[in-house]
Amino acid sequence: MADTTPLLPPYPTTSSSSSSASSSSASSSSHQIPKPSTHSIDEAIESHIGATTAAAQLLPASLAALAWVFDAQQTFINVFADAMPPWHCTSPSCSEAAAAAGSSPCNLPPSSWSWSLPPYTSTISSWSLQCSSPALLALPSSSFFLGCLTGGFLLATLADSRLGRKNMLLLSSLLMSLSAALTAASPSLLVYAALRFICGFGRATVGTSALVLSTELVSRRWRDRVSIIGFLCFTIGFLSLPGIAYVARGESWRTLYVLTAAPAFVYTVVVYFTMKESPRWLLLKGRRLEAIETIKKMTGGGNKVINSSFSNLAFVVPHVGADEETSDNIFAAAKTLWYNRWAFRRLTALMTVSFGVGVVYYGMPLNLGNLSSNLYLSVALNAITELPSSLLVFCLISHMNRRSSTLAFTAASGLFSLACAAKGGRGGWLEMAAEAELAAFFSACTGFSFVLIYSIELFPTCVRNSAIAMVRQALVLGGVFAPVIVAEGRRRRVLSFGVFGLAIGCCGVFAACLPETRGKVLSDTMEEEECAGACGN
Secondary structure: OOOOOOOOOOOOOOOOHHHHHHOHHHHHHOOOOOOOOOOOOHHHHHHEEEEEEEEHHHHHHHHHHHHHHHHHHHHHHHHHHOOOOEEEEEEOOOHHHHHHOOOOOOOHHHHHHHEEOOOHHHHHOOOOOOOOOHHHHHHHHHHHHHHHHHHHHHHHHHOOOOOOHHHHHHHHHHHHHHHHHHHHHOOOOHHHHHHHHHHHHHOOHHHHHHHHHHHHHHHHHHHHHHHHHHHHHHHHHHHHHHHHHHHOOOOOOHHHHHHHHHHHHHHHHHHHHHHHOOOOHHHOOOHHHHHHHHHHHHOOOOOOHHHHHHHHHHHHHHHOOHOOOOOOOHHHHHHHHHOOHHHHHHHHHHHHHHHHHHHHHHHHHHHHHHHOOOOOHHHHHHHHHHHHHHHOOOOOOOOHOOHHHHHHHHHHHHHHHHHHHHHHHOOOOOOOOHHHHHHHHHHHHHHHHHHHHHHHHOOOOHHHHHHHHHHHHHHHHHHHHHHHHHHHHOOOOHHHHHHHHHHHHHHHHHHHHHHOOOOOOOOOOHHHHHHOOOOOO
């Protein structure tokens, strides 16, 4: 509910006010009211939440970041559910023909070969897709990423306008978990692809809402590290997926969807009953009383000094511009980003970098099915690669410049991807997979972390969720093209890694157009960000 208490001015404005203040000085000596010293939402949040213990800040933020675990599982589940299952010859005449056919049984008589595992272990063997076109084989993965793209554009602004961070996280997690559970009952490939689209549509804002909510629940001291907690949770989800798939390797691919959907649903229920809304967002929407109650709960609510100083929060609300007040227009934040030239330039540059990162970040794990190695081990190695990446950023984020680091890691990923293509062309495929491919993926993961942290610091609270969502949608757009590139790479392996390297290398250059934000105070309104002196960058 919105607070209707009249707002007091932050500063004494007239001489009459000073005379009235002097006349009442004697009467106020016994009951002194704290002098307002807070002039922005960031300072108000910092003055109250910053004084709490690390555990009081990090536990709610970590709960929000836990959503990344289930986000990662649904993002890469197609690597196992749609994998090409092993097969073997069943007749003496099959051996010579199989050698000529390579790894595909398409040119062999149906009676001369058989699947090594039960047909229900993969969608390919369940629906006899082994000889289908690359576009059809990539349909489920591409549908998922296309759903992410659509959901990001349609749902992202709701977190900044009507629903808020918590409710957006709830809606996204619920839709993702339910659609994943329904995917287990898919009767055909088209229904399967449609449900993957819906899952991607719901998943689109899970990571964004979790990232923004977790960073807005903590003080400036923990903001950078809380961002990395989300990345670590994503790595845990990615790493847990090959373990779940390995345990259920003899079961139906439908079982894999059930095993990943159930924990995501339980998480949604826990968030509904325990998670708090962002006090920053509540203040920007004029819901001051709710924001004060939220901060009281976060700080213990029993400290009389803190309670008496909550009146300072009234002074920050007038800083919200008239065009940024609570509005029924759910696309208000998107319009603000569009019509402010400095914001549009930043968003365009970040989205370009994010697209290049997305091609490699989503393409590399999907391309593991084309390697002549154990799929479970290969995916696990790629997932483990994210751990040192996240730990590197976690430990050094406060000392690393955002712009130069983004440029360095995207360039490194591009060079290693091109090295993959060169090694693959000379036949050194297994060596390449163990060295250059992992190095390229590591660099892309680290670049991904910097892009998201960069996005948090470049945009104010009033449009932050929408801006980060757009950046992530550019990342997902790279994921839409990645399955097609991977499917084409089954014919020419050099092609896929060559495209990966050129995409991230060329797109990463656009980070040079962005201002440096290391150590920057978070702004809450467009006016504050403009006054910070960065609008000319």
